[in-house]
Amino acid sequence: MSMKKAMMALMLGGLLAAPMAFASVDRNTLQAESIRSQQAEIRSGVEARTGRYKDLSADTRSQLLSKQGEVLRLLEGKQTTDDLNEAQKTEVFNALEWIEAAINRTDDERLVCERRQILGSTRRERVCKTVAQMREERDAARNRMDVRGACVDCKSD
Template sequence: MRALRFASAIVLSLALAAPAFASVDSRVLMLDDIRTQQNEIRDGVESRTGRYKDLSSAQRSELLSKQARMLQTIEGKHSTDELNDQQKTEVFNTLEWIEAVVNDDGEDRMVCERRPVLGSTRKERICKTASQWREEREAARNMMDSRGSCMDCKSN
């Protein structure tokens, strides 16, 4: 069962991370597979069995809430081809978050953002692990702090 979920996550990652493939029928992920998988996860979380027995009450509540929002996003749709880029990113991030919570590896989950390309009206998807995003924020904060202290030194 775990291998099936892992394979499903890999297929979803490929389908969502590569929009160019979204129009190719063999690469389009069927949302019914996601719904089936999420229903199995919901049943496990609610019954507090198997992989889900050690989740805290807050984690269970947040997981079920995020899952409900995601399922609402894909409601009435049959494949990832029917989602816009923002919806694909949201679904991908939610599935990655759920997988990370269930496997207790939050720092290794992939998080994607859509950022504007400088000098263009288009946006690109940037995907990194949660720990990479955190490290970049800390490095930027440290750089700004060190520049601020040097500016203080020059004004004295």
């Protein structure tokens, strides 16, 4: 199974997969041990600089190992992802997505999740979007501001 397919299986297996309308629903739980073993396999390849990991820059290798450390710290003593609170689940998901994107060099396809308060409510919802979607939305908002002449962070010539 390729790394991309393995990571997708992890996400679809219930680790904060972004369901329709970006709602927060955990239908299944993921075993923390399977995440730990997968990350150990990745770590050994990164440290040995072999296979798909041989061309990673020193900076990317360092960041990847740091992200793995975050994931392993959060999963320490946990049996399943259900043992994590919502913020921890989001942090684990984002770190695993970052690792996948770094390995596959597909940063634009990487999902990033945030917990946002629903306007007019005390409830929070998980919103997951790709890096490319977030950039497009930010650029569209900036363009709308430019058209109206209300762009506060635009550079004046």
